[in-house]
Amino acid sequence: MSPFAVRMESGIVDHELWRQWQAFATLLSSAGPAPQARPAHDGGFGFAPFIDAAERFTAAARTILDGAGSASARTADEAARTFSDFLREHFADFQMPWNAGLGAAGVQPAPMENSPAFGPTREHQQRWQRTAEAWRRIDDARRRLQRLWSDALSEAATAFAARLGPPPYAAAMSAEAARKLYDLWIECAEEAYARAAHGEAFCEALSEFVNASSQWRREVQASIEHSAKLLDLPTRSEINTLSHRLRSVEEQLRAASKTRKPRAPAGGAKRARRRVKR
Amino acid sequence: MTGAAFYAALAAASHCAAGCSQKEAVWQSDKLTLYRYRPIARPAGGGVPLLIVYALVNRPYMMDLQEDRSLIRGLLAEGLDVYLIDWGYPDGADRFTTLADYIDDYLVGCVDYILNTHRLNALNMLGVCQGGVLSLCFTALHPKRVRNLITMVTPVDFHSPADLLSKWVSKIDVAAWVGEGNVSGDALNQLFLSLMPFRLMHQKYVDLLAGSPDQDRIENFMRVEQWIFDSPDQAGAAFREFVLWFYQENRLVKNRLEIAGRKVDLHTVRLPLLNLIGKRDHLVPPAASAALQRLVGSDDYTVLEFDLGHIGMYVSARAQREVPAAIARWLAPR
Numbered sequence: 001m002s003p004f005a006v007r008m009e010s011g012i013v014d015h016e017l018w019r020q021w022q023a024f025a026t027l028l029s030s031a032g033p034a035p036q037a038r039p040a041h042d043g044g045f046g047f048a049p050f051i052d053a054a055e056r057f058t059a060a061a062r063t064i065l066d067g068a069g070s071a072s073a074r075t076a077d078e079a080a081r082t083f084s085d086f087l088r089e090h091f092a093d094f095q096m097p098w099n100a101g102l103g104a105a106g107v108q109p110a111p112m113e114n115s116p117a118f119g120p121t122r123e124h125q126q127r128w129q130r131t132a133e134a135w136r137r138i139d140d141a142r143r144r145l146q147r148l149w150s151d152a153l154s155e156a157a158t159a160f161a162a163r164l165g166p167p168p169y170a171a172a173m174s175a176e177a178a179r180k181l182y183d184l185w186i187e188c189a190e191e192a193y194a195r196a197a198h199g200e201a202f203c204e205a206l207s208e209f210v211n212a213s214s215q216w217r218r219e220v221q222a223s224i225e226h227s228a229k230l231l232d233l234p235t236r237s238e239i240n241t242l243s244h245r246l247r248s249v250e251e252q253l254r255a256a257s258k259t260r261k262p263r264a265p266a267g268g269a270k271r272a273r274r275r276v277k278r
Numbered sequence: 279m280t281g282a283a284f285y286a287a288l289a290a291a292s293h294c295a296a297g298c299s300q301k302e303a304v305w306q307s308d309k310l311t312l313y314r315y316r317p318i319a320r321p322a323g324g325g326v327p328l329l330i331v332y333a334l335v336n337r338p339y340m341m342d343l344q345e346d347r348s349l350i351r352g353l354l355a356e357g358l359d360v361y362l363i364d365w366g367y368p369d370g371a372d373r374f375t376t377l378a379d380y381i382d383d384y385l386v387g388c389v390d391y392i393l394n395t396h397r398l399n400a401l402n403m404l405g406v407c408q409g410g411v412l413s414l415c416f417t418a419l420h421p422k423r424v425r426n427l428i429t430m431v432t433p434v435d436f437h438s439p440a441d442l443l444s445k446w447v448s449k450i451d452v453a454a455w456v457g458e459g460n461v462s463g464d465a466l467n468q469l470f471l472s473l474m475p476f477r478l479m480h481q482k483y484v485d486l487l488a489g490s491p492d493q494d495r496i497e498n499f500m501r502v503e504q505w506i507f508d509s510p511d512q513a514g515a516a517f518r519e520f521v522l523w524f525y526q527e528n529r530l531v532k533n534r535l536e537i538a539g540r541k542v543d544l545h546t547v548r549l550p551l552l553n554l555i556g557k558r559d560h561l562v563p564p565a566a567s568a569a570l571q572r573l574v575g576s577d578d579y580t581v582l583e584f585d586l587g588h589i590g591m592y593v594s595a596r597a598q599r600e601v602p603a604a605i606a607r608w609l610a611p612r
Contacts, residue, residue: 097468203446243373
């Protein structure tokens with residue numbers, strides 16, 4: 001039997017749970033500034049998202065428990081599933097690497113048929129085809145990761161419901177009790193996520209995401225460098241070539257210095273190093 | 279404290295500077311700065327200085343965050359003469375800097391400076407996290423220049439079962455990922471946070487809001503927050519080598535590592551060695567550090583495990599009480 005059912009039978013536990021979450025949200029809300037005190041440039045950054053999270057969590061718990069308490073046809077399992085859906089939705093856009101940062105940024109290239117490339121624009125067409133293909137791979141890997149993430153959240157929600165058990169809280173609901181519920185959810189979520197993240201499917205999808213992103217970036221860089229050359233602007237490739245030549249000269253100097261002074265200080269010919277004047 | 283006051287306290291604390299101990303820059307090379315800390319207690323440790331080699335992936339001020347959260351202050355209070363390497367913030371001009379440059383040039387330069395200054399043949403070295411790997415490589419290549427080596431939350435076996443980072447990067451084409459550029463510190467942050475996303479991106483902030491609103495706690499939080507997100511970009515070549523050689527190919531364990539054309543064989547490391555491990559370390563699993571014992575040739579090997587996580591090893595109250603004292607006690611007879 002689901003713990004939701006246990007709570008409904010007890011008649012008071014559902015309200016208790018709701019009140020605990022409500023208090024937790026209130027606690028967090030009280031930490032925030034009044035709307036007029038919030039700097040205009042804050043843009044919601046700071047702790048507003050966490051207050052919002054607690055409020056939404058509370059509202060979802062209320063909806064679920066109210067519904068479960070009043071409608072007999074609604075089973076506890078359905079309540080758990082609804083709750084799971086809420087959690088999946090709420091954490092779906094978490095800033096994970098496949099949502100930001102590691103991946104390709106920018107505008108999706110226009111879809112391009114895998115048509116044969118020939119004539120003066122052959123190289124450009126092929127480059128754009130490779131770019132589009134890389135984007136398709138990124139998108140595919142992102143979907144796989146998002147699906148695994150969603151499954152982990154679902155598993156976490158089920159584990160959370162199963163571990164609630166009989167409430168150990170006093171009738172007078174405390175913020176501490178609310179925190180325990182929240183911490184339990186976090187624990188369940190981390191455990192479920194860790195199982196997924198250690199799995200072969202996740203590692204494969206993440207690798208594919210990064211590798212495809214690398215290919216996408218390489219193709220876009222090539223396109224930009226092509227444009228830069230048309231305008232006779234310096235490119236990163238040219239700077240890299242110069243850097244390699246400079247390193248080569250440095251190494252030759254270092255080797256020459258060692259030859260001249262067999263007992264030179266370790267580290268050989270020094271870079272721009274100095275003893276700091278006191 | 280009212281909600282608005284709490285918010286104001288957070289905003290005010292966002293500019294708290296990390297670092298509390300007096301230090302002076304004594305040597306520089308390119309972006310690297312070597313610092314020496316001013317003593318605060320009667321000298322101990324037999325006059326042998328301790329060089330802290332921090333990781334490349336984060337800023338070293340975590341070692342000296344604030345007065346009650348400073349490993350360095352603890353070491354100074356034990357009478358040790360402490361030096362610290364700040365690797366700086368690599369930029370595009372550093373993209374071809376290799377591990378050989380870091381270990382066999384920059385680190386050698388720091389060690390030479392200290393040995394010349396103190397007229398010594400060898401110093402004590404404390405390698406932290408990735409800095410511990412660099413220290414082990416340095417010690418294997420220059421065994422006579424290190425008297426005692428301490429490794430702290432240092433990965434050695436990169437294929438231990440709990441190592442999530444290792445699993446994630448195992449099939450990544452790291453050469454393509456890095457390309458010919460640097461690796462963004464922001465991207466690495468994202469990666470580290472996603473190891474435990476609910477705790478690190480959600481619960482941590484709820485804890486802050488739900489906890490006591492005292493100013494010291496808020497300022498401590500903001501300093502750690504600064505450290506977490508003030509992550510330097512990584513020199514592309516060195517990063518590529520580190521991921522490929524250590525994470526993907528596990529060369530230290532397989533005894534197949536070469537730096538600057540010379541073999542790094544941990545069996546040749548025979549000096550006294552203290553290995554500090556965090557039992558709840560999610561970045562460097564205990565097994566990844568503990569592997570050191572079977573790989574080094576040292577008869578004088580000590581391992582100390584603390585019931586702490588990776589960051590807790592630097593800044594927790596328990597670490598402040600126990601870690602510096604343990605280091606000083608271990609060094610004293612050596």
